[in-house]
Amino acid sequence: MQVLEGVYLIRGEVSNVYLVRTSGGYVLIDAGTPGDPPRILSYISQLGLEPSAIRLVLLTHSHWDHAGGLKEVVLRTGARVAAHRDEVNYVRSGRGRYEGVEVDVVLEDGDDVLGLKAIHTPGHTPGSTCYLDTSRGALFVGDLVYEEGGALREMLHKYSVDPEMNRRSIARLLKYDFIHVLPSHGNPILNSGREAITNLLKELGVQLEL
Numbered sequence: 001m002q003v004l005e006g007v008y009l010i011r012g013e014v015s016n017v018y019l020v021r022t023s024g025g026y027v028l029i030d031a032g033t034p035g036d037p038p039r040i041l042s043y044i045s046q047l048g049l050e051p052s053a054i055r056l057v058l059l060t061h062s063h064w065d066h067a068g069g070l071k072e073v074v075l076r077t078g079a080r081v082a083a084h085r086d087e088v089n090y091v092r093s094g095r096g097r098y099e100g101v102e103v104d105v106v107l108e109d110g111d112d113v114l115g116l117k118a119i120h121t122p123g124h125t126p127g128s129t130c131y132l133d134t135s136r137g138a139l140f141v142g143d144l145v146y147e148e149g150g151a152l153r154e155m156l157h158k159y160s161v162d163p164e165m166n167r168r169s170i171a172r173l174l175k176y177d178f179i180h181v182l183p184s185h186g187n188p189i190l191n192s193g194r195e196a197i198t199n200l201l202k203e204l205g206v207q208l209e210l
């Protein structure tokens, strides 16, 4: 489903995968579970694209439902893999739950890859990273927050290695210019993404620094 011009949502069995058109080719945000590659590849083919149109997979983090399908996606597309420095070892090992993959592009906070800016937002995992599509004002947030009933919610604490740090990472997003928030679980919040983040922070009682 196209959610913004050149941005497509592919529903995986557990998590969302996004396909983004950039000036340097197509980018996938995450690769879903080990069972998701067939639906990702069939979606790409429905758009009339060859698998080789996918140049890069940007990982938000290394959990099974985001990186489990990575190996097969890479084999079928030849895409390179990018992840934050603090997530690389988990991606290589597959966390003992999926086939690990080598990371080709090791990211640091602030790096720009094909027009997508990496924003390191640790807490859910050490190297959790959001990607800001600066031309569209679209922020891909991984598991930093999820959508439910039209609102954004903090990831359940039991799923995060450091929930307090995750909360500080959410607050830090307000330094950036974005209008859409595209989470890995639930629906994208279009146009009012910034308000949704602000509302969540107020609900959590986080002091806003603006």
Ligand SMILES: [Zn+2]
Residues within 6 Å of the ligand: 061, 063, 124, 143
């Ligand atoms: Zn996760």
